[in-house]
Amino acid sequence: MAYSGPSVFGAFDMVVWQLLALAVAAMALPVAVPWLGFVITVAIGKGLAALGVAMLLRGGLISIGHALYVAVGAYATAFLMLSVGMNELFLLLVCTTAITMASGLVIGAFMARYRAIFFAMLNLAISMVFFTLLSKLYNLTGGSDGMRVATPTVLGVTLDRTKFDLVLQFSAVALMVVVALLIDRYLKSPLGEALTAIHANEVRLEYLGVSARGVILAVYTISAALAGLGGAITAVAIGHVVPELSYWTASGQLVLIAVLGGISGVPGAFIGAFFFELVRTFAADFVPDAWNAIVGVALLIVIFFLPQGLYGLLQRVKMRKARL
Amino acid sequence: MFANYVPVIVDGLVDAALIFFVAVGLTLVFSVARVLNVAHGSFYALGAYLSVVIGMWLTGHGWIVASLAALLLSPILIAVALGPLIERTLLRWTYGRPEALQILVTFGLFLVLEDMQKLIFGVEPYSQDTAVQLFGVSHISGIVYPNYQLLLIVLAIMVGIGLRLMLRQTRIGKLIAAVVADQEMAQTIGIDVSRIFVLAFTLGVLLAALGGALASPMIGVAPGLGAEAIVLAFAVAAIGGLGQIEGAALAAILVGLTRASAIYWAPEFQPVVPYLVMVAVLLVRPYGLFGSVGLRRI
Amino acid sequence: MNPILSVRDLHISFGGVKAADGVDLDIYPHEFIAIIGPNGSGKTTFLNLCTGYIRPTRGSVIFEGRSITNQAPRTITRRGIARAFQIPQLFTGHSLIENVMLSVAAQHGIWQAFRPLAHEAYRKKACEVLDLMSLGDIAHGPTANMPEGLRKLTDIAIALALKPRLLLLDEPTSGVSTAEKFALMDTIVGVLRAEKVTALFVEHDMDVVERYADRVLVWDAGQVIAGGPPQEILCSSHVLERVIGIS
Numbered sequence: 001m002a003y004s005g006p007s008v009f010g011a012f013d014m015v016v017w018q019l020l021a022l023a024v025a026a027m028a029l030p031v032a033v034p035w036l037g038f039v040i041t042v043a044i045g046k047g048l049a050a051l052g053v054a055m056l057l058r059g060g061l062i063s064i065g066h067a068l069y070v071a072v073g074a075y076a077t078a079f080l081m082l083s084v085g086m087n088e089l090f091l092l093l094v095c096t097t098a099i100t101m102a103s104g105l106v107i108g109a110f111m112a113r114y115r116a117i118f119f120a121m122l123n124l125a126i127s128m129v130f131f132t133l134l135s136k137l138y139n140l141t142g143g144s145d146g147m148r149v150a151t152p153t154v155l156g157v158t159l160d161r162t163k164f165d166l167v168l169q170f171s172a173v174a175l176m177v178v179v180a181l182l183i184d185r186y187l188k189s190p191l192g193e194a195l196t197a198i199h200a201n202e203v204r205l206e207y208l209g210v211s212a213r214g215v216i217l218a219v220y221t222i223s224a225a226l227a228g229l230g231g232a233i234t235a236v237a238i239g240h241v242v243p244e245l246s247y248w249t250a251s252g253q254l255v256l257i258a259v260l261g262g263i264s265g266v267p268g269a270f271i272g273a274f275f276f277e278l279v280r281t282f283a284a285d286f287v288p289d290a291w292n293a294i295v296g297v298a299l300l301i302v303i304f305f306l307p308q309g310l311y312g313l314l315q316r317v318k319m320r321k322a323r324l
Numbered sequence: 325m326f327a328n329y330v331p332v333i334v335d336g337l338v339d340a341a342l343i344f345f346v347a348v349g350l351t352l353v354f355s356v357a358r359v360l361n362v363a364h365g366s367f368y369a370l371g372a373y374l375s376v377v378i379g380m381w382l383t384g385h386g387w388i389v390a391s392l393a394a395l396l397l398s399p400i401l402i403a404v405a406l407g408p409l410i411e412r413t414l415l416r417w418t419y420g421r422p423e424a425l426q427i428l429v430t431f432g433l434f435l436v437l438e439d440m441q442k443l444i445f446g447v448e449p450y451s452q453d454t455a456v457q458l459f460g461v462s463h464i465s466g467i468v469y470p471n472y473q474l475l476l477i478v479l480a481i482m483v484g485i486g487l488r489l490m491l492r493q494t495r496i497g498k499l500i501a502a503v504v505a506d507q508e509m510a511q512t513i514g515i516d517v518s519r520i521f522v523l524a525f526t527l528g529v530l531l532a533a534l535g536g537a538l539a540s541p542m543i544g545v546a547p548g549l550g551a552e553a554i555v556l557a558f559a560v561a562a563i564g565g566l567g568q569i570e571g572a573a574l575a576a577i578l579v580g581l582t583r584a585s586a587i588y589w590a591p592e593f594q595p596v597v598p599y600l601v602m603v604a605v606l607l608v609r610p611y612g613l614f615g616s617v618g619l620r621r622i
Numbered sequence: 623m624n625p626i627l628s629v630r631d632l633h634i635s636f637g638g639v640k641a642a643d644g645v646d647l648d649i650y651p652h653e654f655i656a657i658i659g660p661n662g663s664g665k666t667t668f669l670n671l672c673t674g675y676i677r678p679t680r681g682s683v684i685f686e687g688r689s690i691t692n693q694a695p696r697t698i699t700r701r702g703i704a705r706a707f708q709i710p711q712l713f714t715g716h717s718l719i720e721n722v723m724l725s726v727a728a729q730h731g732i733w734q735a736f737r738p739l740a741h742e743a744y745r746k747k748a749c750e751v752l753d754l755m756s757l758g759d760i761a762h763g764p765t766a767n768m769p770e771g772l773r774k775l776t777d778i779a780i781a782l783a784l785k786p787r788l789l790l791l792d793e794p795t796s797g798v799s800t801a802e803k804f805a806l807m808d809t810i811v812g813v814l815r816a817e818k819v820t821a822l823f824v825e826h827d828m829d830v831v832e833r834y835a836d837r838v839l840v841w842d843a844g845q846v847i848a849g850g851p852p853q854e855i856l857c858s859s860h861v862l863e864r865v866i867g868i869s
Contacts (some may be wrong), residue, residue: 003558043839049597057424060422060423060424062423062424062425062428062563063360064394064427064431078818087853105720107374110607113610114606114610117422117423117427117566118562118606118610118611120360120423120427120600120604121558121559121562121602122606124555124558125558125559125562125599125602125603126599128596128599128604129596129599129600129603132595132599133596136593136595159400160688164720185736185738186736188738188739188740189734189736189737189738189739190723190724190727190728190732190734190739190744191732191733191734191738192722192739193724193727194724194732196713196715196716197713197715197716197724199715200712200713200714200715200716201712201713201714203620203622203675203695203710204711204712204713204780205554205713205724205728206695206696206698207673207695207704207711208699208700208724208725208729208780208784209696209697209699209700209728209729209784210696210728210732215382217730233714247551248551249551249557252434253428253432255424255428255431256428256431256432258426260525274723278781287378289442289443290439290442290443291438291439292435292436292438292439293435293436293438293439293440293806295431295435296431296433296434296435296436296439297432297436299428299431299432299435300414300429300432300433300436301719303425303428303429303432304417620709621709621713622670622675622708622709
């Protein structure tokens with residue numbers, strides 16, 4: 001006998017449409033307001049990192065150190081260009097992602113032993129160690145001045161900055177869709193569902209013969225790779241990397257974006273990132289000293305009144321329509 | 325031989341004293357409410373700002389000795405103004421909820437408090453070292469130390485012992501200890517748990533603000549102070565074992581001495597020290613020096 | 623016949639209380655064994671020791687001829703021992719069928735990252751188990767606020783979906799109404815007999831013990847003080863006095 005109830009999993013197509021809608025918005029907005037192209041690119045970089053954080057949150061793990069991997073990605077890009085002479089955009093993105101993934105695997109092997117507050121604080125500690133090293137190793141990293149990142153070539157072609165920014169924006173949008181779909185598949189696989197299971201009952205999961213540490217190591221490594229990719233996009237978009245990328249408040253921001261957007265589906269992280277970057281861009285003009293407070297209040301409002309985040313709000317509206 | 329180490333030890337203990345105030349407040353709030361307060365560092369920063377501003381005003385009016393009172397008065401003002409308010413509104417909501425939510429809510433509070441601080445006190449750095457000047461200096465093995473620093477060590481020890489005595493000996497302290505031990509049981513036997521939570525949180529705010537106020541004559545007070553203080557307090561509280569007052573004291577001394585040693589031998593890596601100590605301790609003892617966790621009943 | 627599970631000289635104590643004080647026993651394939659004893663006599667601790675949730679200070683546990691002493695629960699589970707819990711241990715963020723599908727997927731290797739949990743292969747096997755346990759009607763319901771009886775059934779279904787060779791049940795009928803307890807046990811025992819699973823169950827209800835157990839082991843103060851067929855054991859005045867409190 002087969003049960004054909006309301007499947008939680010059958011939403012794959014829905015996610016495809018949501019992501020495409022997001023992609024269209026991300027490409028159309030800058031057509032109307034050209035300078036928003038840069039904001040969109042940076043938002044996608046943040047969204048990728050926030051998606052990694054959101055995946056961990058599904059497992060009940062809060063990392064207030066994930067900006068570490070954004071910084072690893074950003075600095076890896078800077079070093080690959082400066083020391084290795086790698087100049088090709090797509091090669092840079094691939095290599096950087098691989099490097100951060102490897103660092104995530106090594107550090108994750110250690111982190112997977114810890115849960116709850118200790119997981120949060122160890123991530124914080126390691127990111128702060130990295131932050132200090134970036135600030136102090138002046139000869140290597142340029143200290144608190146950071147490093148400049150030149151404009152890479154795209155498929156061997158050298159572009160002027162305006163064209164490059166446009167290519168980068170389109171590439172970022174395409175990457176967002178592809179990566180989000182892959183992560184969606186992963187989250188709906190047993191390995192991804194095991195995350196929610198760890199959050200609910202880790203003991204039972206072990207009693208199914210599953211290594212909770214293995215599940216956590218897998219998600220941690222993937223989340224590091226995502227943050228690294230985000231960091232690489234940020235580095236080439238801004239053209240400059242600084243130690244503050246890894247400061248703990250940047251990590252806090254990633255968690256904030258993940259929760260603001262909602263962790264119940266992959267589009268959430270990107271919705272959160274767009275919202276965050278747009279608010280920041282406008283607030284920085286009008287109330288430069290209070291935009292953090294605005295974002296903080298927005299976060300509290302979302303936590304208290306929209307526990308599923310903005311994405312959850314979207315889903316609720318849709319469900320209501322479906323019922324009518 | 326020993327004399328070579330005296331500067332390191334004295335510097336380390338001064339550092340430990342300053343860390344202790346803010347870390348013990350964090351750990352005390354955690355032991356009662358089971359919430360790790362990310363905004364705790366902001367109270368430290370507010371304590372520093374308020375005491376500097378009041379101190380400057382008093383000094384400006386010629387009341388130089390009275391400016392010392394600002395160091396004790398401003399923490400009390402902050403604790404009374406913010407402690408009950410924040411506990412009753414935001415913190416209360418997070419009790420018993422997942423850690424991720426607790427950290428996020430207090431992170432939101434941190435963002436708000438940071439900007440409030442910028443709006444009230446501006447972004448220019450302040451410095452006000454009247455207190456250090458007033459107390460003069462001492463000579464220990466040929467090295468000059470401000471008496472104010474030595475006084476800090478004494479104050480930290482007094483606060484540590486005072487907290488211990490309060491929790492063991494006084495009525496209110498015993499009530500707090502009962503809530504820490506078993507909140508449900510405490511409720512059953514008629515303890516007003518909600519009042520204890522307000523008290524404990526306000527005490528935590530007071531300690532953080534006191535740490536900031538006492539540190540203010542020795543440091544430049546500028547934006548980012550709270551963000552730095554909280555990560556340091558996290559590290560110290562984690563090393564000691566969350567919720568453990570003696571643990572926080574021992575961890576503060578450990579971190580203070582290691583940081584002071586680092587200043588002498590590898591100054592550029594001094595900021596890394598607390599985190600390296602934390603990682604090392606948690607590798608060996610995953611719940612900190614004094615922490616432990618029991619198996620869940622299944 | 624070789625025993626499927628052999629326990630030798632098992633010791634553990636918690637703060638001076640001996641929860642296992644030299645436990646020796648052999649369990650043979652296809653047996654259905656009841657463990658009875660007063661509260662705090664070490665019955666659940668024994669299950670915890672067998673499945674690696676806690677480690678003995680001394681002694682050994684041998685499953686199908688190989689030592690599983692000091693192994694982690696996940697390793698022991700993979701060897702073929704499943705467990706249902708006194709307090710049902712569910713994935714409350716998932717629906718009932720997802721709980722069971724996770725169990726099926728775990729058995730097939732959870733590392734297939736690109737096959738959805740809702741895959742037909744997992745779904746079909748989960749449905750089979752749910753049908754056996756008569757849980758089909760509520761398969762897609764949430765598990766977070768289920769009544770205790772259903773939680774208990776779900777917990778057992780998760781264990782059964784692992785296709786174990788030895789199943790440890792901790793008070794399967796606690797929290798289940800008197801009217802339903804025999805129906806529940808009929809279901810469980812029916813499944814176990816059909817699948818040729820050896821089982822060990824901790825039980826307080828002597829009616830259930832008498833009706834379903836092949837053999838009864840009596841626990842007291844961390845020791846097995848008696849063992850034998852239910853008719854014999856449940857008539858022994860010594861046992862009745864210790865366990866039920868009738869003298």
